[in-house]
Amino acid sequence: MTNARGFAAFPPQRAGARFATSWWGRAWIQALEDTSLDHVLLRKGRAYAKHGRLGPITVSPGRIAAVAESEYDTVVRVEQLTDAAWERFLDQVAAKAGHIAALLDRDMPHDLVEAAEDAAVPLLPAVGDLEPECSCPDWGHPCKHAAALCYQASWLLDADPFVLLLMRGRGEGDLIEALQGRDVPAPAPSGVPAAQAYAVGVPPLPDPPPYDVSYAPPALGAASDAGVDVAALAILASSAAARARELLLRGHLPELTEYQDRVRLAADHDLGPRLGLEAAVQAWRYGGADALDVLDRAWTPPRRDLARAQALLEAGWEGEDPPRPQTWRNRWTLGPLQLRYGRDGRWYPYALRDGEWWPAGPPERDPSALIT
Incomplete structure (x- = not known):
């Protein structure tokens, strides 16, 4: 697939290393943990992820994949967006110049995700949206290998939200090309036309307030004379x-x-x-x-x-x-x-x-x- 991206295997992490730090990465982990039926397997998956027990990760439309322990093929599938959903998403991105700048800066704005949801475009996975598969004999849903893959994927999402968009079906190049062909909506008119404003003329300024050259604001210390605690x-x-x-x-x-x-x-x-x-x-x-x-x-x-x-x-x-x-x-x-x-x-x-x-x-x- 031309849109597939490969990532090197993660090495063992230091003690106390954390998983997702971005809000969208944490939402990804939340979907995994809410879907899981076995917290013991989740704990093993976290340990596998931190200890670097997975090989290189491949992200492509609708799936992420890796080989675990050099023998098990592990895949987590994510539903791809339809063409109509992508059009609605691109409308939301193009509606605000800041959205494009944020994505290019590897950020996923809250308001963009909320606007996409209002347009019936689910970017972030929810409970049951992640479908794990693994060739290991474990019947867990997910097994420890698929859980480890999801936890490591949260690091990829932290670094680049385009990884999430690729899982949903389109890579960064396709999205940038589609956005370049769109017209950003003009801002809503506000104020009055310049010609109308100039036709009004310049109104006279009000008279200045009286100025007393002898007046000086009291020092803060003077408040103590009125019984005020100056400090x-x-x-x-x-x-x-x-x-x-x-x-x-x-x-x-x-x-x-x-x-x-x-x-x-x-x-x-x-x-x-x-x-x-x-x-x-x-x-x-x-x-x-x-x-x-x-x-x-x-x-x-x-x-x-x-x-x-x-x-x-x-x-x-x-x-x-x-x-x-x-x-x-x-x-x-x-x-x-x-x-x-x-x-x-x-x-x-x-x-x-x-x-x-x-x-x-x-x-x-x-x-x-x-x-x-």
Whole structure:
């Protein structure tokens, strides 16, 4: 096939190596794990992928393939898009110049995938969309070899989203050629025609406000004469300026409770010890409001999330016996280390300090990355 692409076999990975880091790569793994009927085989597949037990990978329309352990032919099939679906997808790509630039920069924009889904074009696989086949005697669905192939494919997807599009039926060259032949829609008209604007003429400027040469704004220290805590006022002014800048850069700000905002201020101005918020400030600096929620509240996660985390923990363990944590709700304790699962889907590390658990680092989606 002219559209087939070959990739060299992955070598054994370092301890703690992670699979997909891009959001579309994680969606690929999610489809695999939600389809799997056996978490033990998934764990073996992760170990096979990390230990480099597969040969070179070939990606072509509708399939990815590799030879496992030098003897088993392993294939994972993906449904190809129809010609009509490809036309709708190309319409969505061409509708926004940023989509083309992002794809060429090896990025897959969220809004492009959402627009494609609205046009009935499923780019990312869902539960049951991956069809594994293998010549090994294992009856698992998928077997450990097919699971390993999918996990390694997530690395390919991270590096190049055109790999996903090739699986769906068309390679990068075909897509670029098809896009070059399309007209990008003209932007919707806005404002008024220039001739009409010039015909209005230049209206007179309003009179300037009165200017008092003797006026000077009061110094911040003058506020103390009115009984205002000048130090606190300076902190609030600095915080307001920082939040305004963040609002300009991001276009929005998360809504905070009074307690969360107090912790944020304490973290920004090193006031944790003074206000008795040392642990809260440390949690905030590692993960903001989500980390603060993990510090303050225990909750019971869905069983599927905990089962997937246990499988990741075992797959990432390099020794003979994987760790067996003491579990209570969203808190897993492994000796001097505790992992807490947040509502944001990430695991937060905690360490013992003077007999209490303290935030110990930034969160990870893969709990094994925190113990290796």
